[in-house]
Amino acid sequence: MNKVLVLHGPNLNLLGTREPEIYGHTTLDNINNMLKEQAEKAHIGIDFFQTNHEGIIVDRIQQSAGYDYIILNAAAFTHYSVAIRDAIAGVAVPVIEVHLSNIHKREEFRHNSVIAPVAEGQISGLGVGSYQAALYYIITKLNGVVNNEK
Secondary structure (H helix, E strand, O other): OHHHHHHHOOOHHHHOOOHHHHOOOOOOHHHHHHHHHHHHOOOOOEEEEEEEHHHHHHHHOOOOOOOEEEEEHHHHHHHHHHHHEEEEOOOOHHHEEEEEEHHHHHHHHOOOOOHHHHHOOEEEOHHHHHHHHHHHHHHHHHHHOOOHHH
């Protein structure tokens, strides 16, 4: 069975109450449950992990052998964590970078992602749909639908 690891970065445990005008009212548990349901329908295994600590994200990426993809919302670490960027570059598991808000429409310092150059793709600005679109892409890719493989 194919497997996906979803990594949530700092402050995402506060979703639903933290700056709802930017991030909405959906909680992290709601997002995980939506993704779990989507993965189950596609017969894909899925695991979730959230931490507020950069080094723990690095550890999880380094321990990702056995997963087919990682969906990563590195949150604030997106903009400056060379350690996370290097961990992604150092493993064979492809990463889809996601953001709930459109980082390109926000403060200038949020426009740059040090992760994007080593990620297979980036999806931002669709709220919960960013995660769902990432998983949809992964499902179609694993089924050979993307890139005219079928």
